[in-house]
Amino acid sequence: MSGVRLAARQVLYENRAFWRNPPAAFFTFAFPLLFLVIFNMLFGNETIRVPGGETSASTFFVPAIATFAIVNATFSNLATSVPFARDQGLLKRYRGTPLPGWGYLTARVAHAVVVTILLVALVTAFGALFYGVDVPTNTLPAVLVALAVGAFAFCSLGLAMTAVIPNADAGPAIVNAVILPLLFISDVFIQTDQAPEWVSTLGSVFPVKHLSEALQTAFNPFHTGAGFEWGHIGIVAVWGVVGLFLAMRFFSWEPRT
Amino acid sequence: MGEAAIEVRDLRKSYGDVEAVAGIDLTVARGEVVALLGPNGAGKTTTVEILEGHRDRDGGEVSVLGHDPADRSLDLRKRIGIVLQTTGVEPYLTIAETVEQFRGLYPSPRSLDEVLEAVGLTDLRDRRVKRLSGGQQRRLDVAVGLAGDPDLLFLDEPTTGFDPSARRDAWDMILNLRSLGKTVLLTTHYMDEAQSLADRVAIIVRGRIVAEGPPAILTGRDRHATISFRDSGDGLPVEVGEAEVEGGMVRIRTEEPTRVLHALTSWATARGEELPELSVARPSLEDVYLELTRDPT
Numbered sequence: 133m134s135g136v137r138l139a140a141r142q143v144l145y146e147n148r149a150f151w152r153n154p155p156a157a158f159f160t161f162a163f164p165l166l167f168l169v170i171f172n173m174l175f176g177n178e179t180i181r182v183p184g185g186e187t188s189a190s191t192f193f194v195p196a197i198a199t200f201a202i203v204n205a206t207f208s209n210l211a212t213s214v215p216f217a218r219d220q221g222l223l224k225r226y227r228g229t230p231l232p233g234w235g236y237l238t239a240r241v242a243h244a245v246v247v248t249i250l251l252v253a254l255v256t257a258f259g260a261l262f263y264g265v266d267v268p269t270n271t272l273p274a275v276l277v278a279l280a281v282g283a284f285a286f287c288s289l290g291l292a293m294t295a296v297i298p299n300a301d302a303g304p305a306i307v308n309a310v311i312l313p314l315l316f317i318s319d320v321f322i323q324t325d326q327a328p329e330w331v332s333t334l335g336s337v338f339p340v341k342h343l344s345e346a347l348q349t350a351f352n353p354f355h356t357g358a359g360f361e362w363g364h365i366g367i368v369a370v371w372g373v374v375g376l377f378l379a380m381r382f383f384s385w386e387p388r389t
Numbered sequence: 390m391g392e393a394a395i396e397v398r399d400l401r402k403s404y405g406d407v408e409a410v411a412g413i414d415l416t417v418a419r420g421e422v423v424a425l426l427g428p429n430g431a432g433k434t435t436t437v438e439i440l441e442g443h444r445d446r447d448g449g450e451v452s453v454l455g456h457d458p459a460d461r462s463l464d465l466r467k468r469i470g471i472v473l474q475t476t477g478v479e480p481y482l483t484i485a486e487t488v489e490q491f492r493g494l495y496p497s498p499r500s501l502d503e504v505l506e507a508v509g510l511t512d513l514r515d516r517r518v519k520r521l522s523g524g525q526q527r528r529l530d531v532a533v534g535l536a537g538d539p540d541l542l543f544l545d546e547p548t549t550g551f552d553p554s555a556r557r558d559a560w561d562m563i564l565n566l567r568s569l570g571k572t573v574l575l576t577t578h579y580m581d582e583a584q585s586l587a588d589r590v591a592i593i594v595r596g597r598i599v600a601e602g603p604p605a606i607l608t609g610r611d612r613h614a615t616i617s618f619r620d621s622g623d624g625l626p627v628e629v630g631e632a633e634v635e636g637g638m639v640r641i642r643t644e645e646p647t648r649v650l651h652a653l654t655s656w657a658t659a660r661g662e663e664l665p666e667l668s669v670a671r672p673s674l675e676d677v678y679l680e681l682t683r684d685p686t
């Protein structure tokens with residue numbers, strides 16, 4: 133049990149260290165909002181067809197940017213910051229203390245999840261205030277489930293990713309090269325209605341599109357049910373389990389040489 | 390076996406074809422400060438990292454406070470402090486917060502004030518880690534290693550890269566640890582550091598311990614003395630044996646300094662001359678070290 137207590141305590145220090153760097157904290161939150169504003173500025177007045185009727189494109193962009201925010205705060209964050217801590221010798225230092233290895237990583241993940249929840253809430257509130265997007269009520273549990281499964285999956289994948297990132301300097305370049313193309317073929321930044329069939333199929337293999345689809349349903353104002361997209365959620369979860377397995381198998385506490 | 394803090398028998402570790410540790414035996418008693426001294430790449434860090442549980446070994450028996458470090462047992466991690474050669478801390482926390490953070494990981498930590506006092510960081514307790522100098526960061530590393538009030542402390546090259554005054558301060562700090570009764574295993578490639586700090590020195594060369602003992606005994610093993618004086622160009626009496634002249638100084642290495650000195654001084658006084666800058670020197674740890682680490686070519 134004491135490992136759990138140490139991990140919980142570690143979350144507080146992760147959190148404190150995060151807020152001690154206000155510029156980094158500010159842009160962590162400003163970055164997805166910036167995308168939300170830009171996409172709404174460019175396409176917000178267009179009308180789009182969603183299951184059940186027609187609505188403004190803003191209704192598409194809020195869950196899409198929420199997806200982007202989740203991926204950014206979990207996958208991209210861990211895949212760049214953990215190799216940084218590894219190169220500095222911070223991971224190895226913790227490993228010589230009574231704090232269990234899983235305890236340290238759980239604390240990192242917990243902190244990433246806290247940031248993710250704040251971001252999704254912020255994106256939703258911003259959309260409701262400035263773009264008249266409905267805040268999910270009936271489908272709120274569905275949003276939370278998608279958020280939880282998405283955060284789990286992309287944290288696992290982010291930690292697995294550290295195994296192929298040779299050093300901290302290479303981190304951001306590799307992460308961007310992986311995640312940006314994926315976001316474009318996953319209906320997050322743009323809808324790929326006119327895209328070739330194979331692009332859409334390729335996007336469907338990866339988890340980003342499925343997380344986005346699950347959130348799109350939950351944010352659809354015409355949706356009358358509870359909004360659970362179990363098929364999409366399931367695929368995201370499978371990716372999470374695979375990521376967790378790879379992370380446990382290949383994670384390194386020492387700088388790669 | 391129960392008395393020793395560290396027991397190592399025939400420790401071996403290879404990286405590919407390179408045998409980094411080639412059969413090391415080492416015993417460190419409780420309360421002892423032992424230095425592993427050797428050139429870069431001699432196997433010092435590999436050895437301590439095996440003892441810390443950071444690295445697997447290929448062969449040999451290892452016991453650290455009664456545990457095999459390869460098991461990475463929680464009980465052992467509660468009782469050791471590790472100061473790695475390169476290591477990091479959160480840059481945006483203060484010194485006091487950082488030490489607190491690590492204190493909280495141990496069942497019976499040393500008090501914050503005592504830890505800061507031991508490493509001389511009391512006055513800087515509220516300074517952010519990011520703003521510390523290299524020497525101050527290294528002290529913080531040691532503070533973090535001490536936070537859990539360990540029975541055994543590993544210090545891997547604690548003063549590498551320090552300026553002379555920062556090194557003196559670090560030495561005082563380590564001597565302070567000794568007075569607290571801590572067992573310390575440190576690695577260094579500075580002779581004077583090993584000589585000043587350690588109860589016992591083990592010299593490692595190419596993965597083996599080539600000499601081991603208290604610094605005074607190590608230097609005492611060599612019965613040679615070196616007699617030197619400024620060359621006046623008058624030659625030497627035949628009784629002194631072989632001499633070498635380098636940089637205007639005559640050097641005579643001998644196992645019979647009394648006899649040689651007598652011959653020299655009689656020769657000089659008979660001619661009514663002084664031997665300028667005359668000195669007789671016992672070998673330093675550095676001489677012993679250089680002798681032992683010389684490449685066998």
